[in-house]
Amino acid sequence: MLPYKTLIQVDRDSSVSLHIQVCNIFISLITEGTLQPSDILPSSRILADLIGIARNTVKLAYEELISQGWAESAERRGTFVLSKLPVRSKVALFDGSKSRHDAPAFHWKKDFGKILPNENLQQITLAIDDGFPDVRLAPVDLLMREYRSLSRRYQGKNFLKYSSAMGSENLRIALQGYLAHSRGLITGTENILITKGSQMGIFLAAQLLLEPGDQIAVGVSNYGSADDTFRFTGASLLRIPVDEHGMDVDDLENRLKKDKIKAVYIIPHHHFPTTVTMSMERRMKLLNLAKEYQFAIIEDDYDFDFHYDNKPFVPLASIDHNHNVIYIGSISKTFAPALRIGFMVASEDFVKSASTIRQLIDKQGDTLLEEAFAVLFNDGEMDRHFRKSLKVYKHRRNVFCDMIKANLKDSIDFKIPEGGLGVWVNFDKRISLAALSASAAKNGLYIGDGSYYQNESFSPNGLRMGFASLRENEMEQALAIVSKSLSGL
């Protein structure tokens, strides 16, 4: 007899009844080949004694096995594994301990280039991140209060049902007002699709615009996740230089004369990772080129809300009268990264196509969360949050830039960014950022090694250092660790 006492271990605290647990274990024993067709099962009395459960429970388990077609009973002789089951050679279980590293037999796409896993910042206490907001500033409790209060009302329960893939209409109305007032982007609710952060806007635009063999123009330095998303469609990237006024549109024009370009991706405020702002002249010229050469402009403006010294330029979308701009923004970046809310603004037809694909991806967003954000916009809470954050982040930018100038000036070179949540810092070529990152980690500080910013045509010895998520004392702690690590390299 098999060592049933070891093989059959039940969990008395589980909500699953004991006989079902026993039944499931027998199914495992059969399918893994430990029990073979026609093998006899122990009598209910013996098994009950062995594993310390009631005999009736074992009987119920056997009845369940029989009703599910795994076993059969022969009068007076006992219960047997169904004789007509296919014989299976004994295999290791798919159990997370033995064989989970075995590869399946089928094939799938595995080559995605250099896509790096998300930085998991949730377990880290001290980090110089990539330029993320300080989640401690966001009025999350107000949002949660609205979320909960909406869910309590019957009308709120309705928000829990399936709805449009375009997103909450109330939030689209609120965004319509916000976009008009904050950046002169006058648009209709039919032009707004609520997404999961700006990343989903980039993904949807890429899926609609690009096919294998197509070309998309991006900056020589660029947001790596956007590059990855475009490449995933099978398109290739055409790298255009970026200088202190943004993407070099004259260079782009020369390329357009020779090559078909389906789309241009820009981050006009503030270019990732180097934080430069695209000049107004280049914005106008890019719009004219889009009209002439019939390409789409993907304008990723996740950073619009944080501009410190003067008013930000209006987005290209606000002055685009030919509907060539697909405008992508984010609330996640201004509120909290894990609350995934963003938006895409484009022509009604394009937005319709995008919402069709969006249905295939995840059907729709979290309507209740979208509705709660709509309340925060309508109450003026979002405005208050933006104003407060802007003030805090401006101060932090100034303090942080002063600190790195004072502490690290022999090792680094940087310009104070006009906006955004990070400062682009070039390190002395003799400094290994990988070594710095590793050494800082040992001292309790997360700081990147710069590899995220590198691509086949851009290999700076630089880092985007996020100041927004750090209080002054945290900056001091963090930079002390950086200094210490640098001196130990």
Added chain:
Amino acid sequence: MLPYKTLIQVDRDSSVSLHIQVCNIFISLITEGTLQPSDILPSSRILADLIGIARNTVKLAYEELISQGWAESAERRGTFVLSKLPVRSKVALFDGSKSRHDAPAFHWKKDFGKILPNENLQQITLAIDDGFPDVRLAPVDLLMREYRSLSRRYQGKNFLKYSSAMGSENLRIALQGYLAHSRGLITGTENILITKGSQMGIFLAAQLLLEPGDQIAVGVSNYGSADDTFRFTGASLLRIPVDEHGMDVDDLENRLKKDKIKAVYIIPHHHFPTTVTMSMERRMKLLNLAKEYQFAIIEDDYDFDFHYDNKPFVPLASIDHNHNVIYIGSISKTFAPALRIGFMVASEDFVKSASTIRQLIDKQGDTLLEEAFAVLFNDGEMDRHFRKSLKVYKHRRNVFCDMIKANLKDSIDFKIPEGGLGVWVNFDKRISLAALSASAAKNGLYIGDGSYYQNESFSPNGLRMGFASLRENEMEQALAIVSKSLSGL
């Protein structure tokens, strides 16, 4: 002079300061061609009088225009639109009223076949839906209490930062236990990816497995959104008959001898839309075929938790020792559709690839919501919810089936489903479901017209009638409208 009194309308309640509003309006006038390069702007005194704001506000607006490079001032002569701006022909504004229906000049994919927009059930009070849960039963308030309480704690604030694309580790641990106890699916947390509903699982599997020209086997009748998702990859569908024991795996075997098939999509419990359960023999045979012919099985088991008469069969994934099954499930379907949580269980390598693509789509899920669900699993609340729902839905299934038998028996034919949230009802061929749907809508009832279930090889005159979301009195109301509508056709 232009009619500035009409053109420049400010909103005194807006959080955007007045001078910025005036500045933005001038930018619009310039970029739409109403104001041309070198045009003179009205003096600050005149404009202030015209639109009723302080003269200093106008001056600030002009300074902003100048600093942004839209205008220039000439001593004593006034402020002018920048002379070196490109001349733009006057165009209609992208303003939601005039030109938003104009198509952009660039091209994008527009042909997605017959993909239907989501049914928006949030505005509807009485509906016979497709088989959705009753959101009134879900312990949403408990979930929201956890959500809010997590967000309040500092540790909760950390959940608002970026994290792994795999999803909350606590929820993966909770699901690991739940899957083991409820369906004998023994797996590791590295094998679990948290998704946005089961739809994202289908999308990710399709993106990884299928390329243009590939074939995927699906049922002759099938879940339309899955068909759409597979076709979106450029793959073609191979339709396999489905009878009362599920997909005909002998037919599949014959096709496999001739054709390369990359994957097979099944909904073993309960097939959509016809609700049949796949027999154990077919499950075993399908697993053997997958091993022999090296294809992936996408097992969509969104409906596992609702099985009424006996215990559901264990999933194929639970007895698959070759890692050929990609198992997809949903919490949205058992809780509330708008709270998008689902999961994919597969080999560690496959899950890694899927989480890489998932980063490109939306970076990650809503960690806080995932954590709140983890608490509900760990507290036993999810189990209580499943048990309570199962009891309520079983009762509703019985009552609903009795009612349609009593009220509609001359017009319909159906079998009582063993599980799931809807019953598949074939209507008399003389009944137009489109007419029924339209007539019911006039009387305040949403009921589908059956087009969602039809495809190129399946054209029943049938409907999936969801009973789970209706209380008895609502069923009575709804079916009275159906009867009345039928008699009026």
